[in-house]
Amino acid sequence: MEQEYIYQRIATSIADQIRGGVLKPGDRLPSVRMLCTTYKVSMNTASRIYQELEANGLVEAKPQSGYFVTNLSFVDIPLPEVSKPVLLANNKEPKEIIRKVYSNMGNRSLTLFSYSTLYDDFLPVMKMKKEMLAASRTLVNGGIEYDSVSGNLNLRRVIAQRSITWGGSLMEEDIVTANGSMSAISMCLLALGKPGDTIAIESPCYPGVFQLAIDLGFKVVELPTDPVTGIKVSALREAIDHIDLCLLISNYNTPMGSCMPESHKKEIVALLDQHNIPLIEDDVYGDLYFGNQRPSCCKAYDKTGNVLWCSSVSKTLAPGYRVGWVAPGKYKEQILRQKLLHEISTPGLMQEAVASFMRTGKYDKHLRKLRHGLYENYQKYLNTIITSFPVHTKINRPQGGLSLWIELDQRIDALALYDLAIAEGISIAPGRMFTVQEQFQNCIRLCIGLPWSISVDQKLQRLGELSKQLMK
Amino acid sequence: MEQEYIYQRIATSIADQIRGGVLKPGDRLPSVRMLCTTYKVSMNTASRIYQELEANGLVEAKPQSGYFVTNLSFVDIPLPEVSKPVLLANNKEPKEIIRKVYSNMGNRSLTLFSYSTLYDDFLPVMKMKKEMLAASRTLVNGGIEYDSVSGNLNLRRVIAQRSITWGGSLMEEDIVTANGSMSAISMCLLALGKPGDTIAIESPCYPGVFQLAIDLGFKVVELPTDPVTGIKVSALREAIDHIDLCLLISNYNTPMGSCMPESHKKEIVALLDQHNIPLIEDDVYGDLYFGNQRPSCCKAYDKTGNVLWCSSVSKTLAPGYRVGWVAPGKYKEQILRQKLLHEISTPGLMQEAVASFMRTGKYDKHLRKLRHGLYENYQKYLNTIITSFPVHTKINRPQGGLSLWIELDQRIDALALYDLAIAEGISIAPGRMFTVQEQFQNCIRLCIGLPWSISVDQKLQRLGELSKQLMK
Incomplete structure (x- = not known):
């Protein structure tokens, strides 16, 4: 709590300097390390300061060169409005x-x-062709036999290892693979919802999500969403008694491009957990940060297993491979049942190829x-x-x-x-x-x-x- | 109608000869061609005579040598009983x-x-490894991009071509690919059923089917099933007013191994069509006939598009590839929607590999x-x-x-x-x-x-x- 107070206070003071014109568009800001020395804070706290400023659109990180006061927030183009959907409107699917x-x-x-x-x-076409060839050699019997219901072990292991990049601490047994992120989300909705349930989503929202929800007989509640910080926490709090499920694209969502600040993620995870409302988190864009550090996930703040973290390589590497996964927390048994019932298993070969691409550092380079x-x-x-x-x-x-x-x-x-x-x-x-x-x-x-x-x-x-x- | 009468009459007379001891266990029967000459019937009719006798366990075809009076029906081991499930029993999932x-x-x-x-x-492990390598070369960009929602064109084309082997006349646009047969069945159930609906199935039945149905909130009605001829048509007729959907494994089902005779297939397709009850046909074992001719499918008798024919290569070639499909008849739009919502698309690479294996004759050889x-x-x-x-x-x-x-x-x-x-x-x-x-x-x-x-x-x-x- 003490640390959080410090990073917010420093971020606010830098924001004030930008808004007050002390720092001007294009100005270079001190490095994370310099911030540590100046304010006598940890690397972690210093990073959070810039995350907060980035999330607010005041600062941008340029790859390999550092943080700058953004130009974009100062050109004569305003941000889109915060959306104002009606709370309990009838669903009119377009x-x-x-x-x-x-x-x-x-x-x-x-x-x-x-x-x-x-x-x-x-898309790294040639590299992935090579990886597929290698995978067909290394995988037992070239992946011709049924994979386990949980999915390819090497993939689950490397996804677990990579969870530290967003503040997670997953183990391989925490993950179930899926045919892409939508298939993971489909398993979550089938496992946790029933017709008549109400699901809260961002507004605007990726249409696949509300179409699937409506098709399964759910009521869809769109909540006010900010183009910078994502869903309004206050709106979620007000709607909380009306909802049974919540689905959020936490980082760089589509279509608005918003990224929830750490503090919002933490608050929403706590709020939903308190009301026993499962949070399905779609993090399919999280690896596509323009700055120097990957944003965290809601799952990083999940202490009770109430967050189902879904992602895939469809937006970063190979949409056609249909390689995705979910870390379903305390709902793992229900998710495994859905996977067994609807799919039996996922193709092991593409999972092995993606796992190897990640394990050998090629994914990070890409x-x-x-x-x-x-x-x-x-x-x-x-x-x-x-x-x-x-x-x-x-x-x-x-x-x-x-x-x-x-x-x-x-x-x-x-x-x-x-x-x-x-x-x-x-x-x-x-x-x-x-x-x-x-x-x-x-x-x-x-x-x-x-x-x-x-x-x-x-x-x-x-x-x-x-x-x-x-x-x- | 005339032809049908002829094949049934001749089959009955041969059956009588076997039962009466005129033809003895192990006796070789005339070839299909000889049958044509003897009885002055078409090849088609002659084939049906043996299909009927095979279905009744009286005759067996030995690959590359012809038809014989079966030994097995004469050893001292009786067939299992026709099942006698209770019509509207409460579902107790095991x-x-x-x-x-x-x-x-x-x-x-x-x-x-x-x-x-x-x-x-x-399983042809080495052959399929080669096929995968070739597919990654021939497929545009190695299949890294999203496939179309309908699925790989080459696969749909060759499945359509092969439909003549079971009396079908499918076109490539009649087919939607899926992640294995269970995924196809899942799409059918999601598209056509709603919670509270009743689905009729064989008894005993593959557990994946009733688990999925129960999970989706359907009531499951098991119908009496004969170990040789499959579901009792009379039982289906009696239950017809209680059911909304019907799912049958028409050929060599599991666990009973029964194969529905042509006449039953035809009758059931007509009965269900008349009552507007969609028939989901799982034909995943149809290519695994021991005799000389593949059994037909219910889909072959479908004049109105009411049969959704599902199959895959999971029981014949490569379970781990998750390559399946459905010919959904008049329900195609609903099935495409389900596929888009739950999967977006299927991996193109495995589909291309299987398509090529089929197209070049290697599948038939296998x-x-x-x-x-x-x-x-x-x-x-x-x-x-x-x-x-x-x-x-x-x-x-x-x-x-x-x-x-x-x-x-x-x-x-x-x-x-x-x-x-x-x-x-x-x-x-x-x-x-x-x-x-x-x-x-x-x-x-x-x-x-x-x-x-x-x-x-x-x-x-x-x-x-x-x-x-x-x-x-």
Whole structure:
């Protein structure tokens, strides 16, 4: 408690210096080590100071060079609004919009800003081919036999080892593998919910989550969400008596790109535990931080096993391999039952290949390059958007992940923009896709998974022009 | 209708000759071609005559040599009883027994008669390693990107082509791939059922099916099932007003090994269609026929798209690859939605490898060898069981598949036998595992997926001795 007080106090004083103009956009800030000496705090506390400032969009870390006062928070582009969903609104699933947008998934004749996935040079195709070949040699009988229900031991072991990067202390037996993160989430919902239950989610939210919940007969409650800090803790607290389950994308969520500060994570874990409401945490973007340190997870604050931490390599390495996992805490037996009933087991070969890629340090090397590339991409995308889009455009400032959340002038109908854009070979995701209420009609999500190119630049400029047309 | 009448009439007259002793055990029967000439019928009709006689256990086909009057039906061992489940009994899931038996899955220090899977030489390990390597070269980007929701096109195409072997006429767009057959079945149940619905299944039944159904909140109705011809059509007809869904393992089901005759398949498809009750058909053992011709599927008689035909390569080629599929008929959109919601997509690489193995004829070559091996295995297992087990033992006579269903003397408690056997390193599946009612207490399932060896022989003999002990 003492330590927490210190890091918050120092972060606030630095924030004040930035807001007061003592520190200016682009100024270099002291290194974490220097912070330790200056304020006589531990490395851990010093790191937390910058995490807090990053989460608030005041500071950005540039790979291999240190922390800087962010430019972006000072350009003339405001952040999107904190969402204001209605607490107990009827669920209106945007089926038709989702169907329309997803019908072009994988259609590479279009410029695909619409899907939260990596393309081309961001994926280590040759390296993973080699890894698959090696895995088919090292795995007993090339993985032709059923894997155990828990999943490949080497993968579970390396995921457990890597949990220290986000403050976890998992053991291999704490993990159950899945066919990607959505399959892990599906097991969680099947295991813990029943028709008629109510699930609290962010607003806006990844549509796969609420579609699955609605399909299973749950009621979906969207809660106010901040583009920087994620779901409003106060809103969750007010809704707490109405909900049976909670699902959050804690780090760099899609579509808003928010990252929950440590203090929010800690508070939410305690709140939900106190009310016996399981927290399903989707951490699929956590490794894609632009700064110098990975954000923590809610699971790091889980003392009772009430958090089910789900993740995968689908957003970082190999979407097509369908390698994901869940650390289900005290719900492990229920999750194993779901896996046995719906899948029996997962393919051992891809799990072995991913495990080996992680164990030998290749994954971390790949991630460093990927994060660097995504950060550059993000800056370039943002610059073109800022210069091309109409006035009154609001843009999020994610500190990681793949999502740009753009709130356009109220007069612009994102569905009309979608139609204009798709006719010119540009696929975008309209805001209405990400909610079961009538909101975000003037919002769009653009993903930065397409590596930068002249064509990407031109298509973004064209999107800006089309938006301007719609304002008239 | 005329043709059907002819094949049934001729089959009955041959059956009468066998039962009357005109044709004796081991006698060779005329070839299909000779039958055509003799009775002036088509090849199709002649084949059906033998299918009918095989299904009734009177005739057996020996690979590459023709049809013979079976010896087995004349040894002093009766068939197990037709099951007599109570129509609307409360579901009592045998959770603890299943947990106990499945806890040893993959434990090769035991002799595993308990699981319906192939071991060792029955699996083409080296060939599939090569196929995986080739697939990672031919597939775009080695399968690192998301596959389409429908699944790998080459796999869907070759499954469609192969549908002629069972009387189907599928097109590639009729098929959706899945992570094995259970995953396909899970999608069907999630898409078509809701809590409170009633599902009709065979009795005994593969436990994964009723566990999944119960977990989803369905009521399970077990129907009387014949060890030769499968579910009683009359029983299904009587129960028809109580059920919302029906799931059948049509060919060589587990644990009973029954294979539904053509006429039953046709009748059941029509009956269920008439009442708008979807039929989920699990055909996972259909390629494992001991005779000369693959049995047909219910799907072959489906004129309205009411049959969801599910299958996989888990029982024939590569359980660990998790490659399965469903031809969902008119329910395709619902199945695609389930796949997208729970899985997004399936791993393209294993699907490509299996597709290539099938397309190049290697799968058929493998199946020929496998069927021959399983048939030999079956005869050897049966001979040892017949000579080692106590009096009053009844055994099924499957014409394909992996399951021996053994009904022991009423005094023998299969759970006690399980405990004695496991203490000696032998794993068996007690009958109570396969039902949600109190029945089959004196039954066990033994699978023939372990290739024959002196050790297998000794363990089977030991099982017989242990059974004898329990009679005292």
